[in-house]
Amino acid sequence: MQKQWDFKLPVRVRFGSGVREEITAVVAQCGERVVLVGDAGVAELDFFKEMKNRIGLCTVFTDVEPNPTVANVDALAGVIREVNADVVVAVGGGSVLDCAKAACCLACTEEPSVRVFHTEGKKFGRDRVPLIAVPTTAGTGSEVTPFAVLDDREKGVKGPIASDSFYPRLALIDPELTYSLPLKITAATGLDALSHAMEGYWSKNHQPICDLMAMEAARLIFKSLPVVYADPSNAESRAAMSYAALLAGMAFQLPKNAMVHACSFPLSNRFHMPHGTACAFTLEFALKLNAPAMDGRMEAFARYCGFFSIEEMSAVIRNLKVNGGLPCTLKDAGIPKAEVSRLVEESFHPLMNNNPVPVTAQILFQMYEELAV
Ligand SMILES: NC(=O)c1ccc[n+]([C@@H]2O[C@H](COP(=O)([O-])OP(=O)(O)OC[C@H]3O[C@@H](n4cnc5c(N)ncnc54)[C@H](O)[C@@H]3O)[C@@H](O)[C@H]2O)c1
Numbered sequence: 001m002q003k004q005w006d007f008k009l010p011v012r013v014r015f016g017s018g019v020r021e022e023i024t025a026v027v028a029q030c031g032e033r034v035v036l037v038g039d040a041g042v043a044e045l046d047f048f049k050e051m052k053n054r055i056g057l058c059t060v061f062t063d064v065e066p067n068p069t070v071a072n073v074d075a076l077a078g079v080i081r082e083v084n085a086d087v088v089v090a091v092g093g094g095s096v097l098d099c100a101k102a103a104c105c106l107a108c109t110e111e112p113s114v115r116v117f118h119t120e121g122k123k124f125g126r127d128r129v130p131l132i133a134v135p136t137t138a139g140t141g142s143e144v145t146p147f148a149v150l151d152d153r154e155k156g157v158k159g160p161i162a163s164d165s166f167y168p169r170l171a172l173i174d175p176e177l178t179y180s181l182p183l184k185i186t187a188a189t190g191l192d193a194l195s196h197a198m199e200g201y202w203s204k205n206h207q208p209i210c211d212l213m214a215m216e217a218a219r220l221i222f223k224s225l226p227v228v229y230a231d232p233s234n235a236e237s238r239a240a241m242s243y244a245a246l247l248a249g250m251a252f253q254l255p256k257n258a259m260v261h262a263c264s265f266p267l268s269n270r271f272h273m274p275h276g277t278a279c280a281f282t283l284e285f286a287l288k289l290n291a292p293a294m295d296g297r298m299e300a301f302a303r304y305c306g307f308f309s310i311e312e313m314s315a316v317i318r319n320l321k322v323n324g325g326l327p328c329t330l331k332d333a334g335i336p337k338a339e340v341s342r343l344v345e346e347s348f349h350p351l352m353n354n355n356p357v358p359v360t361a362q363i364l365f366q367m368y369e370e371l372a373v
């Protein structure tokens with residue numbers, strides 16, 4: 001008998017070139033007090049200024065670091081409380097979206113810091129300020145997931161927290177906002193989306209609707225990522241990448257990620273690898289480890305994406321990293337071999353338990369041995 005499963009997606013999605021123009025009408029329906037969130041990078045870009053003009057009178061907050069910190073969330077929640085915001089609009093990559101998701105919830109509590117929920121494990125209730133998520137990278141899928149990945153630097157704890165209250169009210173996905181992404185960020189975020197598709201698919205909790213979305217997301221990424229490397233404003237391929245990142249977000253948000261994401265946390269924490277770069281780093285090893293334990297499902301995935309074999313798919317992933325300027329070896333990444341023991345030790349995040357093959361320290365040592373050259 002087939003195992004039981006469920007599916008939900010409580011986020012309204014508007015997708016397509018030009019949908020950003022709808023922001024004026026959307027915020028007008030929510031109220032007058034608007035907080036617009038970005039980061040230092042996106043705040044300099046023309047589309048951010050355009051969004052601000054379209055919204056009109058609003059409070060702007062751009063103090064969000066890549067891999068947002070507990071302090072970033074606390075500061076934004078303070079602003080949301082101070083202006084008694086009716087709605088928050090987050091324009092940026094996963095860092096901006098995650099910071100806003102957590103702050104919209106924190107602002108409705110009595111707690112001064114998100115640390116209580118992140119590091120100390122308290123659960124958020126249902127109250128939150130409505131959030132409009134406008135992604136400007138094609139990667140994390142954060143616009144449709146119930147997760148926020150936060151870094152508590154003081155306590156040395158970085159990782160995802162989950163709450164159904166994090167789902168944005170609306171995801172406004174305009175692929176034109178991704179045209180300005182430089183090559184390396186295009187590569188890292190695109191391969192993050194591919195990691196979500198593959199991890200959602202091989203997760204022990206995978207289910208049929210998410211499987212379909214995962215395969216289609218991966219097919220689109222293999223087809224479109226090389227095109228946007230060569231032609232960053234290619235409308236069709238940028239749109240395909242934004243759609244693929246959305247599909248991949250929906251594909252992992254219920255099954256959840258597995259070993260690739262578990263291993264990414266110490267790579268990002270210790271060696272400041274951007275999230276997508278860290279996921280891409282171990283993706284081929286995980287693919288070859290997991291495929292033989294999946295009853296032919298991974299071969300079917302590869303065939304759907306146009307490959308004859310897992311080996312061929314794996315070689316194409318490596319090329320996508322090389323051509324996108326991402327590291328493929330410990331040496332490329334500037335990681336001394338002496339650090340491997342610590343990386344292995346810190347990789348055992350609970351997401352590791354979703355992996356179809358049980359992962360031991362020995363397997364991870366073997367992985368880093370192969371990644372040394
Ligand atoms: N919530 C989730 O479900 C989820 C899933 C995966 C990853 N994440 C988290 O998301 C974060 C990573 O997000 P990301 O990969 O989107 O990167 P990011 O948000 O950290 O942005 C990376 C850089 O790209 C710049 N940038 C963003 N859009 C741009 C554009 N259109 N043009 C030029 N520059 C642009 C930003 O200013 C920043 O400097 C990590 O903290 C990761 O852990 C969250």
Ligand SMILES: [Zn+2]
Nearest residue numbers: 192195196279
């Ligand atoms: Zn990811």
